[in-house]
Amino acid sequence: MIGAVVLCVAAGGWIFLRKSDAQETTLQTAEVTQGDLQILISAAGSLTPKETVDVGAQVSGQLQALLVEAGDHVEEGQLLAQIDATLAQSQVDADRAQLKESQANYSQQQAQVELAQSVFDRAANLRAQDAISQADFESAQASLKVAKAQLVQLSAQIERQNSTLKSDLAELEYTNIYAPMSGTVTSLAAAEGQTLNANQSAPTILTISDLSVMTVEADVSEADVLRVKAGQDAYFTTLGDSDTRWETSVRQVLPEPEIVNDVVLYKALLDVDNPDDILKSSMTTQVFFIVSEARDAVIVPLAALQTPPASQRPGSGESVNASVVSDAPSLESDTPPTAQPEREGTRKIVLIYDTASGETRPRRVRIGIQTRSQAEVLSGLEVGETVVLGQQTPTAPPRSGDRQNQDRPNQDRRGPPMRF
Secondary structure (H helix, E strand, C coil), X not given: CHHHCCCCCCCCCEECCCCCCCCCCEEEEEECEEEEEEEEEEEEEEEEEEEEEEEECCCCEEEEEECCCCCCEECCCCEEEEECCHHHHHHHHHHHHHHHHHHHHHHHHHHHHHHHHHHHHHHHHHHHCCXXXXXXXXXXHHHHHHHHHHHHXXXXXXXXXXXXXXXXXXXXXXXXXXXXXXEEEEEECCCCCCEECCCCCCCEEEEEEEEEEEEEEEEEECCCHHHCCCCCXXXXXXXXXXXXXXXXXXXXXXXXXXXXXXXXXEEEEEEEECCCCCCCCCCEEXXXXXXXXXXXXXXXXXXXXXXXXXXXXXXXXXXXXHHHHHCCCCXXXXXXXXXXXXXXXXXXXXXXXXXXXXXXXXXXXXXXEECCCEEEEEECCCCCCEEEEEEEECCCCCCCCCHHHCCCCCEEEECCCEEC
8 A cells, every 4th residue: 555655755845646446536637828817806887978067057038949959969169059038138238228328428528528628728818817716717627627527427337338238248148058068968957948047056958978088987995995096007898798898097096985885985087988989878887907917927727836845935944854855756946948037926836747648746836926716827837738736536436324425526626735
């Protein structure tokens, strides 16, 4: 029975397999592949246009015409709707009439000033010759000052009426609703014939959104938010098309969280171009933030990795029995001539399976990033090599009366035990 068991100790790193007359062990293997590996943080989110404007009414009145429908594309400055302008137009007409009247009074007063100036000049000459009394001279002087003051008053009145006319013209212009930006009409909040009251707040008529750039609002849990940064690469899929990946990056993470059922969530904002309007507002998304990744990496299943003993780890001060090492197969180096490690990585051991001879041998490797099922190999393995994942032992026929062994399926075990 001792000859059927191969035992390797610390420096050799050997693996033993045991066979018996009743049972035979079958190795589970996998091929080393090449591909991309990513460590991701996932979060649910929804789509919203990056730029949205609610277009409202600044004046009260009946909505006479609504010139667009939901889904229409509009350009900045385009006429969207018209409010009844009867009252606004009447006020403008009254302002213009008052302004004309004030301008006529101003012209009349200018003539009065000129007359008062002539009377004063004549009185000054006569007073110099002592031809009139001092009282008459002062009366002419006062009349000139009064005439000039009335002219200044009329000038101010004209300025005030010009200001009023300008304000009422603006009110009249507000009866025409123009697009403040280019975009798509996403919703209508009013209908033709509806009376709008803008005395307390501006009523919304319609909403315009720029659908060429959409924003994903992702809810990131407080457990993951510290690993999500502005500028970080990410991608997302939509509920209706899980096969299409939309590449993007994080614009910002809002500092104020939302608490939903005692769960703290932070909003991460990600912008994405939407030139064909495929993405729609309020679509449900699944967002994946890329924490780390490896492109065109050598990949091995995580089940093939074994942790080396303490004596084989870097910095270990343990000694190895030379007499035992001489009887054990040597542990292969983790750096074949063709491998070029880029960084230190984590030291592991895998069991290489030779498909030609059926033999197995251990080898040191350096591991980079790891997911739940795969690991990046920095050095020690090449694409196409075969590694051992574990061993499967068929269940022996159940003995009479042994219910615990009846109908028990074969069990896969992660890796045969490595003894050093």
